[in-house]
Amino acid sequence: xxxxxxxxxxxxxxxxxxxxxxxxxxxxxxxxxxxxxxxxxxxxxxxxxxxxxxxxxxxxxxxxxxxxxxxxxxxxxxxxxxxxxxxxxxxxxxxxxxxxxxxxxxxxxxxxxxxx
Amino acid sequence: xxxxxxxxxxxxxxxxxxxxxxxxxxxxxxxxxxxxxxxxxxxxxxxxxxxxxxxxxxxxxxxxxxxxxxxxxxxxxxxxxxxxxxxxxxxxxxxxxxxxxxxxxxxxxxxxx
Numbered sequence: 001x002x003x004x005x006x007x008x009x010x011x012x013x014x015x016x017x018x019x020x021x022x023x024x025x026x027x028x029x030x031x032x033x034x035x036x037x038x039x040x041x042x043x044x045x046x047x048x049x050x051x052x053x054x055x056x057x058x059x060x061x062x063x064x065x066x067x068x069x070x071x072x073x074x075x076x077x078x079x080x081x082x083x084x085x086x087x088x089x090x091x092x093x094x095x096x097x098x099x100x101x102x103x104x105x106x107x108x109x110x111x112x113x114x115x116x
Numbered sequence: 117x118x119x120x121x122x123x124x125x126x127x128x129x130x131x132x133x134x135x136x137x138x139x140x141x142x143x144x145x146x147x148x149x150x151x152x153x154x155x156x157x158x159x160x161x162x163x164x165x166x167x168x169x170x171x172x173x174x175x176x177x178x179x180x181x182x183x184x185x186x187x188x189x190x191x192x193x194x195x196x197x198x199x200x201x202x203x204x205x206x207x208x209x210x211x212x213x214x215x216x217x218x219x220x221x222x223x224x225x226x227x228x229x
Contacts, residue, residue, distance in 0.1 A: 032215050043120075043207060043220035051215065090159065094215065103149050103161035103172070104218060 002027040002093045006107035013081050014115045021076040021110050023091030032094040033074040034104065035065055039087045047089075050074060061085070086114045118142045120221035122208050128227045134196040137224045139208030140189055148191045149209040149218060150176075150183055159207075165191065166214070198228045 003026045013019050025031055032051055036044040048059025055067040065076045074091060088111050092104040121140040129135060141148050149164040163173035168185040176183065180199070185191045195202055205225050209218040 034217065036220075041222075043222040044209075046217050046219070049217050103151070103164050103175075104159075105161070106159040108158045 002031065002105045004091050004093050004105055004107035006089075006091055006110050008110050009108070010111045010113065012113040012115055015083055016080050019076075019078045019081045019085070019112070021089050021091075021112070023074045023076065023107060024072050025074060025091070025093045026072065027093055030069075033065075033067060034092045034094065035059065035063070035074075035076050036090045036092060036106075037061075037087045038090065038109075044090065047076070081112075081114055083114045083116070086112055088112070118219075120208055120210050120219050122206075122221035122224050124224060125222065126225045126227075128229065129198060130229050131199055132197045133228075134194065135198050135202075135226060135228075137193045137206050137208075137226070139191040139193075139210075139221060141191065141208070141210030142219055143189075145210035145212050145219070146188075147211045147214060147216075147218075148185060149211075150191070150193050151207040151209065151220075153205045153207060153223070154203075162193070162206075198226075200228045202226060203228050 005024045034049045035047040038044050047063050048057050050057050050067045058064050063078050067074050088109045090109045091107045094104045123138045147166045150162040151159050153159045162175040163183040165185050182194045205223040207223045209220045211218045
């Protein structure tokens, strides 16, 4: 069974500083990988996805993530954070089997705090 | 932008009552998922459908939970009887096809007293 680990429960970053959120996954084949963001009281919004091809993927709001198969990682990065980036970030892995569509397995999330 | 719509947004009810949550997936999406979010367990997959057929509901307590898709524009999740431990935020998501990104609704915040 697949699993996702987000080692950092909370991260505090100063506004304007760079950001990296860590994500490690466990899956036997090539996974589909996603990053979602959740603001308080809201649903999850897709930031970016990796299916295949280029291992550096660009997303919305200036985010990017790099798939590293050798490290089973899919870390999220942003060169300069804004106060509006404060939210909960979830890494997720998805897979397909038997032609069906599996649901996503999520990490526990990383709570991002932005300092003025 | 097309969105997944969930109703009600909030629900407070007493233990033992039946609860029904509804989801309208994005038009044209053939795969619908139900997730539950709690502080302790995080986001958990409960069930999912493809072309209205249930594919997997192994994440649901079978004795009290049921999920259906009466038609392509409506998915329902029912709890009967409800218990305090069912208190959580329930999310519906839909996707265009397998492996495609899932789009989430804003959730139903359920409180069982």
